[in-house]
Amino acid sequence: MTNYDAGDVLTVYGGTPLNGELRVRGAKNLVSKAMVAALLGETPSRLYDVPAISDVAVVTGLLELHGVKVTNPSDGEFVFDTSDVESANVDEINVHAGSSRIPILFCGPLLHRLGHAFIPDLGGCNIGGRPIDFHIQALREFGAVVDKSEKGMDITAPDGLKGAKLELPYPSVGATEQILLTAVRAEGVTELRNAAVEPEIIDLICVLQKMGAIIKVHTDRVIEIQGVPRLVGYSHRPIPDRIEAASWAAAALATRGDVFVKGARQVDMMTFLNLYTTVGGAFEIDDTPGEGGIRFWHPGGELKAVAMETDVHPGFMTDWQQPMVVALTQARGLSIVHETVYERRLGYTAALNQMGATIQTYRECLGGTPCRFGRRNFMHSAVIAGPSKLHAADLVIPDLRAGFSHLIAALAAEGTSRVYGVKLIQRGYEDFEGKLNALGAHVELG
Ligand code: EPU
Numbered sequence: 186m187t188n189y190d191a192g193d194v195l196t197v198y199g200g201t202p203l204n205g206e207l208r209v210r211g212a213k214n215l216v217s218k219a220m221v222a223a224l225l226g227e228t229p230s231r232l233y234d235v236p237a238i239s240d241v242a243v244v245t246g247l248l249e250l251h252g253v254k255v256t257n258p259s260d261g262e263f264v265f266d267t268s269d270v271e272s273a274n275v276d277e278i279n280v281h282a283g284s285s286r287i288p289i290l291f292c293g294p295l296l297h298r299l300g301h302a303f304i305p306d307l308g309g310c311n312i313g314g315r316p317i318d319f320h321i322q323a324l325r326e327f328g329a330v331v332d333k334s335e336k337g338m339d340i341t342a343p344d345g346l347k348g349a350k351l352e353l354p355y356p357s358v359g360a361t362e363q364i365l366l367t368a369v370r371a372e373g374v375t376e377l378r379n380a381a382v383e384p385e386i387i388d389l390i391c392v393l394q395k396m397g398a399i400i401k402v403h404t405d406r407v408i409e410i411q412g413v414p415r416l417v418g419y420s421h422r423p424i425p426d427r428i429e430a431a432s433w434a435a436a437a438l439a440t441r442g443d444v445f446v447k448g449a450r451q452v453d454m455m456t457f458l459n460l461y462t463t464v465g466g467a468f469e470i471d472d473t474p475g476e477g478g479i480r481f482w483h484p485g486g487e488l489k490a491v492a493m494e495t496d497v498h499p500g501f502m503t504d505w506q507q508p509m510v511v512a513l514t515q516a517r518g519l520s521i522v523h524e525t526v527y528e529r530r531l532g533y534t535a536a537l538n539q540m541g542a543t544i545q546t547y548r549e550c551l552g553g554t555p556c557r558f559g560r561r562n563f564m565h566s567a568v569i570a571g572p573s574k575l576h577a578a579d580l581v582i583p584d585l586r587a588g589f590s591h592l593i594a595a596l597a598a599e600g601t602s603r604v605y606g607v608k609l610i611q612r613g614y615e616d617f618e619g620k621l622n623a624l625g626a627h628v629e630l631g
Pocket residue numbers: 213214286287310313314315316317318319320321355356357358359360381428502503504526527528585586613
């Protein structure tokens with residue numbers, strides 16, 4: 186473990202319940218998209234409650250490369266002035282290659298503003314193949330010409346972008362956002378079938394509507410967008426980060442603690458709350474305007490094993506899976522987890538086994554309906570036998586959500602763990618070290 190600098194290693198003195206309060210801000214998976222949407226507006230946009238996470242820094246860097254003036258007049262408030270949008274230098278864009286998946290969403294806005302776009306090879310968490318075929322197919326149906334070059338993708342629209350009738354093979358969040366960001370200013374009507382309808386997508390639609398877009402969300406995953414010739418800037422307060430909220434909720438359960446997550450909203454977390462209760466966790470909703478949140482705690486006694494399956498909204502989010510699995514190592518009996526969104530999102534369970542958990546992964550679709558990964562050699566189901574006493578270990582963080590789970594496991598375990606690569610967690614969790622300290626955890630960097 187010699188390749189990590191001191192700021193990238195967290196020493197965790199485990200075994201202390203997390204107790205206290207923290208606040209979640211705007212959802213990472215909306216904020217970054219709203220920042221890209223600002224490119225479409227002819228006047229400045231203003232976004233509030235933006236968390237200080239590295240994904241925001243990556244998108245800010247990309248916007249600035251394209252001539253957007255980004256200012257930060259007060260804590261969490263960002264203003265995007267798009268009056269001088271310009272082409273960016275390919276080599277400069279490539280500096281951001283590999284650090285995030287957001288650049289792919291620049292396609293539509295850049296095509297509308299500049300007539301061409303260059304997208305570097307993409308990064309993001311390594312949790313499956315993460316192809317972009319749905320994105321490319323949709324862009325082509327809008328009339329874009331996509332050429333793969335050595336460093337990334339060159340995209341042009343010689344005849345402009347025109348509305349299209351589209352149907353996604355799977356309700357992909359990113360591809361739905363791609364289509365929304367392209368269709369709003371394409372000529373004519375776009376009809377999208379099998380769209381993703383996550384709350385972050387609905388919030389992006391709210392942003393676009395504020396900008397002047399005309400978007401109808403029908404039942405059964407059908408979205409209809411009527412293209413308009415110009416859009417203006419928006420002013421928006423994003424939905425709270427329900428992935429971060431659930432991560433702290435799982436941490437409270439795994440450490441037998443009691444955590445008030447200020448800003449968390451019941452409406453975005455109903456499916457999570459159902460499972461939390463079934464496992465034996467307790468929660469209480471405080472809906473005081475501006476001050477509210479959700480208190481999550483371990484009510485004592487034993488947790489119960491469950492069978493669960495991840496799915497697109499309104500199912501149980503794939504990003505909630507890893508933190509909850511750590512809590513399930515403390516439940517009595519056999520829990521079953523079927524991951525149906527990403528084919529390789531259970532690799533992190535090997536580290537939990539090193540710490541004393543008993544988790545076996547399977548190729549079969551266990552416990553639920555067969556999914557598209559069945560019989561395809563992907564270890565995408567798990568059986569967790571509990572309760573297990575977790576002990577400290579040296580852990581290397583593989584990706585964002587699994588990384589936070591490693592952290593929860595280290596907090597729940599007896600003894601001193603060293604967690605390597607914690608900077609990855611900063612992609613999606615604002616000031617997690619400060620929050621851990623506020624909750625009484627014994628952690629130190631270095
Ligand atoms: N897919 C394809 N082809 C495509 C696009 C997607 O096959 O062109 C597949 C993916 O491989 C995956 C499934 O469709 O198996 C779903 O992927 P989706 O496109 O919905 O995911 P995404 O847009 O890349 C976003 C979040 C993820 C979150 C998923 C699912 C952002 C920046 N990322 O990813 O969040 O897990 O939706 O809700 O919004 C995270 O925050 O840690 C994270 C990974």
